[in-house]
Amino acid sequence: MSGAALGLEIVFVFFLALFLLHRYGDFKKQHRLVIIATLLAWYLCFLIVFILPLDVSTTIYNRCKLAVNSSPAESNGSYVTLAPSKQKCFKPWSYIPDGIMPIFWRVVYWTSQFLTWILLPFMQSYARSGGFSITGKIKTALIENAIYYGTYLLIFGAFLIYVAVNPDFNLQWNQLQTIGIAAANTWGLFLLVLLLGYGLVEIPRSHWNGAKRGYLLMKTYFKAAKLMTEKADAEENLEDIMEEVRKVSESIKYNHPLRKCVDTILKKCPTEYQERMGRNMDDYEDFDERQNSYPSEKSLAKLHKQVIYSVQRHRRTQVQWQILLEQAFYLEDVAKNESSATRQFVHTFHSQEPENKIIQYFYTPTVEWYWECLLRPWFYRVLSVVLATFSVIVVWSECTFFSTNPVLSLFAVFIQLAEKTYNYIYIEMACFLTIFFLSICVYSTVFRIRVFNYYYLASHHQTDAYSLLFSGMLFCRLTPPLCLNFLGLTHMDVTISHAKTQPTAYTSIMGSMRVLSFIADGFYIYYPMLVVILCIATYFSLGTRCLNLLGFQQFMGDSEMTSDLIDEGKELIRREKRKRQRQEEGENRRREWKERYGNRDDSTRSRAVHTDQKESSFSETNANRRKLCGLEGKFVLFCFSTLSSQHCESSFKYFPFCLRCYADNVHFCGSVPSCHLRHSKEYCMSFHF
Numbered sequence: 001m002s003g004a005a006l007g008l009e010i011v012f013v014f015f016l017a018l019f020l021l022h023r024y025g026d027f028k029k030q031h032r033l034v035i036i037a038t039l040l041a042w043y044l045c046f047l048i049v050f051i052l053p054l055d056v057s058t059t060i061y062n063r064c065k066l067a068v069n070s071s072p073a074e075s076n077g078s079y080v081t082l083a084p085s086k087q088k089c090f091k092p093w094s095y096i097p098d099g100i101m102p103i104f105w106r107v108v109y110w111t112s113q114f115l116t117w118i119l120l121p122f123m124q125s126y127a128r129s130g131g132f133s134i135t136g137k138i139k140t141a142l143i144e145n146a147i148y149y150g151t152y153l154l155i156f157g158a159f160l161i162y163v164a165v166n167p168d169f170n171l172q173w174n175q176l177q178t179i180g181i182a183a184a185n186t187w188g189l190f191l192l193v194l195l196l197g198y199g200l201v202e203i204p205r206s207h208w209n210g211a212k213r214g215y216l217l218m219k220t221y222f223k224a225a226k227l228m229t230e231k232a233d234a235e236e237n238l239e240d241i242m243e244e245v246r247k248v249s250e251s252i253k254y255n256h257p258l259r260k261c262v263d264t265i266l267k268k269c270p271t272e273y274q275e276r277m278g279r280n281m282d283d284y285e286d287f288d289e290r291q292n293s294y295p296s297e298k299s300l301a302k303l304h305k306q307v308i309y310s311v312q313r314h315r316r317t318q319v320q321w322q323i324l325l326e327q328a329f330y331l332e333d334v335a336k337n338e339s340s341a342t343r344q345f346v347h348t349f350h351s352q353e354p355e356n357k358i359i360q361y362f363y364t365p366t367v368e369w370y371w372e373c374l375l376r377p378w379f380y381r382v383l384s385v386v387l388a389t390f391s392v393i394v395v396w397s398e399c400t401f402f403s404t405n406p407v408l409s410l411f412a413v414f415i416q417l418a419e420k421t422y423n424y425i426y427i428e429m430a431c432f433l434t435i436f437f438l439s440i441c442v443y444s445t446v447f448r449i450r451v452f453n454y455y456y457l458a459s460h461h462q463t464d465a466y467s468l469l470f471s472g473m474l475f476c477r478l479t480p481p482l483c484l485n486f487l488g489l490t491h492m493d494v495t496i497s498h499a500k501t502q503p504t505a506y507t508s509i510m511g512s513m514r515v516l517s518f519i520a521d522g523f524y525i526y527y528p529m530l531v532v533i534l535c536i537a538t539y540f541s542l543g544t545r546c547l548n549l550l551g552f553q554q555f556m557g558d559s560e561m562t563s564d565l566i567d568e569g570k571e572l573i574r575r576e577k578r579k580r581q582r583q584e585e586g587e588n589r590r591r592e593w594k595e596r597y598g599n600r601d602d603s604t605r606s607r608a609v610h611t612d613q614k615e616s617s618f619s620e621t622n623a624n625r626r627k628l629c630g631l632e633g634k635f636v637l638f639c640f641s642t643l644s645s646q647h648c649e650s651s652f653k654y655f656p657f658c659l660r661c662y663a664d665n666v667h668f669c670g671s672v673p674s675c676h677l678r679h680s681k682e683y684c685m686s687f688h689f
Helices: 004-024 032-069 100-128 134-144 146-165 173-210 213-251 259-268 271-282 297-337 359-360 363-398 411-420 424-448 465-489 506-512 514-537 542-549 561-598 597-630 645-650 650-656
Strands: 635-643 667-668 681-689
Touching: 004 032, 032 100, 032 424, 032 465, 032 506, 100 465, 100 506, 134 146, 173 213, 173 363, 173 424, 173 465, 173 506, 213 259, 213 297, 213 561, 259 271, 259 297, 271 465, 271 597, 297 363, 297 561, 363 411, 363 465, 363 514, 411 424, 411 514, 424 465, 465 506, 465 514, 506 561, 597 667
Parallel strands: 635 667
Antiparallel strands: 635 681
């Protein structure tokens, strides 16, 4: 099994990252480079989380081998190991051979750092650029990132000059590398504690509130009122942008040098606006016939950027509104079915998407009623208690992990107990659950937060390229300090445990933090204690209350503004529900009418088909007659009298049967009865054959 577990997890994590990216991104509409860069960033970060428990179990096995091969007081190089009496080391099932993990971690870590500090910021500016060529977009991205990259180069250059001038410092390349890693991890740890403090409280609380049907329904009404405001604002913004595009399209004609830029902008507009602008275009006028002031290429690039943003925002709000309606209808159905005597779940509206037959077979209305009305609330409550217990353990361990004698960190206690018996399955499961819970608390906060419309991860393929790339940057910056924090909680980091034992392969590539003692012994030890204050602030919703005071409406049960928005959202949902009911009633009536009069419609349809066949045979006969009569390519005048006008109009499609072969411009009758023009008033029509 050597290396098999590593290979399986590498494949599994790839498909996990691909699944999540497919849920948030749009593979068809977004640029391939954006998809590939985001997928690579997510994949590398998830890979670190899943592979680290294997590194821990392999390190414990290697320590056991060193302990067995060494005497109780023997030192092995720089490591001092204590050998238990007559202890035999058992190789773990997921053992990774020596030399693989250091290379693996080095490739994964430095690739993720290259993505987060160099490539992804550049691609963000490139994706948001409104340029019409690759060169223009690259130029815009370089200009926007000049300050970003220049700041880092200035700091790094000043540090190198200080080291070169000061004779007390004799830093080598490995130490400079360690300083760079420490700087990146310090920035990541600063943000990590903020996100972790929010997730440790909010995740258990959200699951506890998930058991409250009334709470979820009220919150859905609140979201509906806010989303309707955003939806109306997006529609108004799109209309304004499309009006500007229309003016630009009308002013820049077909032979203007910037017409290609305008056509590129028009392709990004919705289809209905493209058709509307296409009907109003008059490309027969030259651009230089009028002395108009034409926009520059820079202003068109700005307009192009606004069009991309407004169309994306409009599409996102439309999709989110439909999803929110389905959630509101479903929660209202749950509230109605709770008092059902038949214990069968009844939906107000049928699902618009076809259901899987296997799921439909097992998930019957009775099973759905028991799950939604009885079991699900209790399941969420039990899960919330379990998550809250984990949160308490994490907070306690974050405040006490620096204590090595006695060991106060509960995660370190669990790992050391399993290490004594070399129960590798338990070690890997304990490590995986710990780091997985920490990752969920941090990553879920990244998925939940929204910075106005600047950064927002929306599901159902509605996330823009900028937000996807920004999330990749955050993951690459948060994951390395998250894993170091996990190793510190379990005392697998020799910097924390102060033990002269073999470190993990992941810790070895980070280098010795003793180069910067004020970071290793100060910031890394005491800053994570701040998570206690952040958890208390999140529990009392201090951040929510501050945002509410600043004018950003947040869901608060004791707020008058929240009550007004709930009432408004409830009315909106009721209005949409009535509209949906009228549509379904109309469809049911049409279906009943079709079922009742279907046979008559079929007979009418067969007669129509027979008539079409006769008409096609008539048209073929007419074509042959026109060829025989020599009328093809000539103008022929049809004349009919007042008495036969009605008859001729009703049988206009049979006129060719009344034609006679004459010379050009000869008068012909509209029908056989009126061939002899006995009336003075005639109606004439000219046709070209």
